[in-house]
Amino acid sequence: MADSLIETIRRDLGRAQAAALAGRAAAQRRLADAHARHARMEAAAAQVPQRAGDVREQQLTALETAHRESVADTAADAIRAALASAPGSAGDPWSRWQPTPLRRGSVPGPVRIGTVPPGVPALVPFLDWAHVRITGTDRARCDAVLAALLLRTLGCAPPGSVRLTGYDPDQLGGGLAGFAPLSPGGLLTFVGPGGLGRLLDELVDHVRRVNETVLAGEYPSLRAYAEATGRRPEHWRVAVLLGADEPTRHEQAQLARLLRTGVACGVHLILRGLPVDPIVESDVTTLATVSADRFHGMPLTVEGPPAELVTAGCRTIAAQAAEGPEPIAFADLLPDELWTHSSAIGLTAPVGEASDGELVDVSLADYPPHALIGGPSGTGKTNLIYAWMGGLAARYSPAELEFYLLDFKEGVSFARFAPGQRDPSWLPHVRLVGINVNTDREFGVALLHFLSRQLRARAEAAKRHEVTTLAELRAEDPTGHWPRIVAVVDEFQVLLSGRDALAAEAATLLEDLARRGRSQGIHLVLASQDVSGIEALWGRSALVGQFALRMALPKARRILNENNPAAESIPRFHAVINADSGALPGNRIVRVPMASDRESWSGLQLRLWQRRPADVAPPRLFDGDAVPVFPQNRVPTPGGREPVALLGETIDVAGEPARLRLPRAPGRNLAVLGTRLEEACAVLASAGRSLAAQFPDGSARFSVACLDPDAMGPAGDLHAALPEDTEWYDVDTVSELFAETVDDASGTPHFLILYAVDAARSRAAGPQDHLRRILHSGPERHTHVLGWWRGVGRLRDDLGGMGARLDPIGAWVALDVHGGDLATLYPKPGGPSWYPRPWRALYFDRTVHRNAEAIIPYGLS
Numbered sequence: 001m002a003d004s005l006i007e008t009i010r011r012d013l014g015r016a017q018a019a020a021l022a023g024r025a026a027a028q029r030r031l032a033d034a035h036a037r038h039a040r041m042e043a044a045a046a047q048v049p050q051r052a053g054d055v056r057e058q059q060l061t062a063l064e065t066a067h068r069e070s071v072a073d074t075a076a077d078a079i080r081a082a083l084a085s086a087p088g089s090a091g092d093p094w095s096r097w098q099p100t101p102l103r104r105g106s107v108p109g110p111v112r113i114g115t116v117p118p119g120v121p122a123l124v125p126f127l128d129w130a131h132v133r134i135t136g137t138d139r140a141r142c143d144a145v146l147a148a149l150l151l152r153t154l155g156c157a158p159p160g161s162v163r164l165t166g167y168d169p170d171q172l173g174g175g176l177a178g179f180a181p182l183s184p185g186g187l188l189t190f191v192g193p194g195g196l197g198r199l200l201d202e203l204v205d206h207v208r209r210v211n212e213t214v215l216a217g218e219y220p221s222l223r224a225y226a227e228a229t230g231r232r233p234e235h236w237r238v239a240v241l242l243g244a245d246e247p248t249r250h251e252q253a254q255l256a257r258l259l260r261t262g263v264a265c266g267v268h269l270i271l272r273g274l275p276v277d278p279i280v281e282s283d284v285t286t287l288a289t290v291s292a293d294r295f296h297g298m299p300l301t302v303e304g305p306p307a308e309l310v311t312a313g314c315r316t317i318a319a320q321a322a323e324g325p326e327p328i329a330f331a332d333l334l335p336d337e338l339w340t341h342s343s344a345i346g347l348t349a350p351v352g353e354a355s356d357g358e359l360v361d362v363s364l365a366d367y368p369p370h371a372l373i374g375g376p377s378g379t380g381k382t383n384l385i386y387a388w389m390g391g392l393a394a395r396y397s398p399a400e401l402e403f404y405l406l407d408f409k410e411g412v413s414f415a416r417f418a419p420g421q422r423d424p425s426w427l428p429h430v431r432l433v434g435i436n437v438n439t440d441r442e443f444g445v446a447l448l449h450f451l452s453r454q455l456r457a458r459a460e461a462a463k464r465h466e467v468t469t470l471a472e473l474r475a476e477d478p479t480g481h482w483p484r485i486v487a488v489v490d491e492f493q494v495l496l497s498g499r500d501a502l503a504a505e506a507a508t509l510l511e512d513l514a515r516r517g518r519s520q521g522i523h524l525v526l527a528s529q530d531v532s533g534i535e536a537l538w539g540r541s542a543l544v545g546q547f548a549l550r551m552a553l554p555k556a557r558r559i560l561n562e563n564n565p566a567a568e569s570i571p572r573f574h575a576v577i578n579a580d581s582g583a584l585p586g587n588r589i590v591r592v593p594m595a596s597d598r599e600s601w602s603g604l605q606l607r608l609w610q611r612r613p614a615d616v617a618p619p620r621l622f623d624g625d626a627v628p629v630f631p632q633n634r635v636p637t638p639g640g641r642e643p644v645a646l647l648g649e650t651i652d653v654a655g656e657p658a659r660l661r662l663p664r665a666p667g668r669n670l671a672v673l674g675t676r677l678e679e680a681c682a683v684l685a686s687a688g689r690s691l692a693a694q695f696p697d698g699s700a701r702f703s704v705a706c707l708d709p710d711a712m713g714p715a716g717d718l719h720a721a722l723p724e725d726t727e728w729y730d731v732d733t734v735s736e737l738f739a740e741t742v743d744d745a746s747g748t749p750h751f752l753i754l755y756a757v758d759a760a761r762s763r764a765a766g767p768q769d770h771l772r773r774i775l776h777s778g779p780e781r782h783t784h785v786l787g788w789w790r791g792v793g794r795l796r797d798d799l800g801g802m803g804a805r806l807d808p809i810g811a812w813v814a815l816d817v818h819g820g821d822l823a824t825l826y827p828k829p830g831g832p833s834w835y836p837r838p839w840r841a842l843y844f845d846r847t848v849h850r851n852a853e854a855i856i857p858y859g860l861s
């Protein structure tokens with residue numbers, strides 16, 4: 001399948017290149033024909049006797065005009081075609097020439113050596129296409145052709161990828177003097193007068209080696225190899241042979257071999273003066289003879305480069321070559337065609353290149369199922385994740401691969417995968433992005449729970465189909481939706497930090513996912529800059545063992561085996577990839593391209609986004625720094641079985657509202673506990689507004705009482721948002737509300753929304769008795785209190801003081817109240833584990849919860 005694809009691509013590329021060359025050659029032929037026709041006409045005209053009449057003269061003028069126009073058109077075509085096929089260093093005028101190297105793996109086109117009338121560039125195919133023989137009697141013109149050919153060729157090729165050897169017995173290298181700056185770096189060497197045979201032997205050997213070990217019967221030429229793979233594993237070898245002596249028989253034989261076989265293996269000869277056996281010449285298809293005088297029969301104006309440009313250009317090229325090859329670009333990691341791979345047996349994409357230029361693939365599959373990425377801050381972990389994700393997202397469609405991404409760091413590195421205000425595009429594979437999660441470990445745990453549920457669903461489906469692996473399940477259930485799931489958690493050590501119930505829960509979930517995820521196509525990628533994260537895992541050897549794929553950035557510690565120091569010595573932007581749990585022999589060192597800057601990433605995301613299937617929704621974005629807005633569209637509609645109050649957003653994968661059901665049943669009151677005024681008001685506002693939406697036309701009664709002057713603003717806002725007949729009470733009138741409500745037997749639902757309700761007690765004892773009775777027996781009559789108490793102690797006082805039963809409070813939302821203080825309201829000894837933090841609350845409803853859950857109050861505006 002892959003072979004035939006490569007074959008098709010190779011054929012198409014070959015055809016396109018051939019068509020371009022043929023087009024240019026045809027235009028040049030037409031031009032030459034037109035010139036020849038013109039010459040014939042002129043000759044004919046000269047034969048015409050003087051006595052020929054005016055008529056004939058006119059006919060000739062008309063013919064002449066038509067000819068000129070046709071020549072002009074053809075010439076314009078030829079110029080256009082030539083300019084297009086020799087861009088940049090291949091054809092730019094010398095006045096603005098500079099090296100413009102092709103991307104590695106590209107196939108070079110022809111280069112310009114001069115022009116033919118009327119200014120059509122004369123192009124010569126060279127690297128990957130032909131050997132060149134330069135003929136002509138004028139040495140200076142021949143030198144100029146050679147210099148143009150060489151300098152343009154060097155300027156087009158990636159620096160260092162062309163190795164020149166000069167054989168110049170007459171001038172002892174003088175013919176290539178300008179190219180001397182290439183010598184110190186080994187890009188130009190000379191062989192002495194007696195050295196031709198040795199040079200040819202060496203080149204023949206090189207050809208043999210390339211044929212045997214590189215092409216290995218799989219590709220007909222390095223050009224085909226490069227077209228198929230986008231890589232070029234060998235340098236070009238260019239031998240400039242300027243000899244005039246008759247070669248020996250052996251040299252002739254070697255020359256003939258190279259002429260026949262060199263081009264396919266990247267060995268090119270430039271011959272001047274060296275005789276070529278006519279039999280060999282007639283047999284060789286890859287020898288371009290270039291006369292320094294005429295080109296396709298037309299007079300050639302040779303354009304040799306100025307001497308100082310040759311030196312300066314070679315100096316630049318030598319310097320660039322010394323710096324080493326340009327790092328591969330992110331684009332080099334991407335396949336030619338998007339979304340053609342199947343993830344049935346695994347996920348594979350390259351993350352960079354090895355020192356031999358080979359792309360290094362990194363896989364997740366049954367083995368290795370999970371990855372650990374480590375390196376100090378700023379060493380490129382995020383960039384490596386981008387590079388890998390890009391390669392994967394380009395190969396596998398969203399039906400094959402889904403990402404869940406969580407970043408415990410401050411900052412927004414994953415935010416761009418979700419639609420934003422500046423860039424509406426999003427990555428279609430991403431189902432969830434969590435950013436600024438640093439204080440919300442609950443969100444990390446929620447993701448792990450979500451993945452566990454996916455795992456269970458897959459395991460059950462596998463059982464139903466009597467299979468054990470994802471690959472088998474997909475084969476048995478081809479219409480099912482079973483993408484591989486990759487969950488990336490950056491700075492995952494945060495999840496395991498804190499010796500508390502949450503950390504323990506996270507570790508247990510991780511261990512289970514790591515163990516059982518492997519066969520169900522659920523893969524974990526955990527990244528950390530901090531050894532402690534790795535150490536946290538180290539304590540659980542069963543867990544660590546599952547993370548067989550290790551990626552260590554420079555100076556990463558403890559990601560690889562203890563006796564594997566490779567990460568210590570790799571340069572910047574490199575990584576050690578090891579799919580063997582960090583064992584020394586498994587090391588592959590890669591150079592990772594820049595993938596995380598906007599220019600590199602955006603183009604890919606846009607392409608993938610434009611291709612997104614219609615049924616794929618944008619990812620859910622959880623931003624720990626954002627305040628969620630009240631979800632009007634999630635409020636229950638009137639006519640439900642029982643009223644439901646929305647209190648805030650749950651810290652969960654779906655971000656569902658936290659709901660409080662208020663049926664006619666004892667204990668159906670809500671206590672908001674703590675001193676944080678804004679959050680308390682936000683919770684009451686959400687509850688009040690959501691309840692009001694379920695009771696149109698005065699079918700329920702709402703009463704708002706505000707006993708804290710600081711809460712007047714928000715309480716007033718809620719009052720204004722509730723039905724018109726909502727009553728308003730303050731510290732002076734609230735006792736009337738209690739007195740009137742305590743014996744209300746009308747059965748009409750009545751919601752008392754009470755701000756700082758504990759302040760009533762300081763006034764008089766009477767209202768307290770009423771309030772206590774309302775809390776106790778109101779809910780059965782559909783009278784519910786949604787009250788804010790500024791501390792658990794104050795609530796207890798309102799319910800009867802020390803030892804009072806807190807049963808009437810069936811549900812509570814705690815703000816800045818520590819877990820231990822909530823013990824009396826919680827079924828488990830010691831209370832819930834809760835570390836109060838801004839704009840977060842802990843919600844517990846004893847009728848539904850086993851454990852309290854963290855929520856985020858909705859914003860007031």
Ligand SMILES: Nc1ncnc2c1ncn2[C@@H]1O[C@H](COP(=O)(O)OP(=O)(O)OP(=O)(O)O)[C@@H](O)[C@H]1O
Pocket residue numbers: 375376377378379380381382383384409529573592593594595596597
């Ligand atoms: N291969 C690369 N080529 C060029 N620049 C890179 C490469 N990798 C990373 N960088 C640059 O280095 C900087 C740090 O990279 P990155 O954010 O990926 O590191 P990190 O290890 O995730 O750091 P932190 O943990 O602090 O977020 C970035 O500015 C990034 O642009």
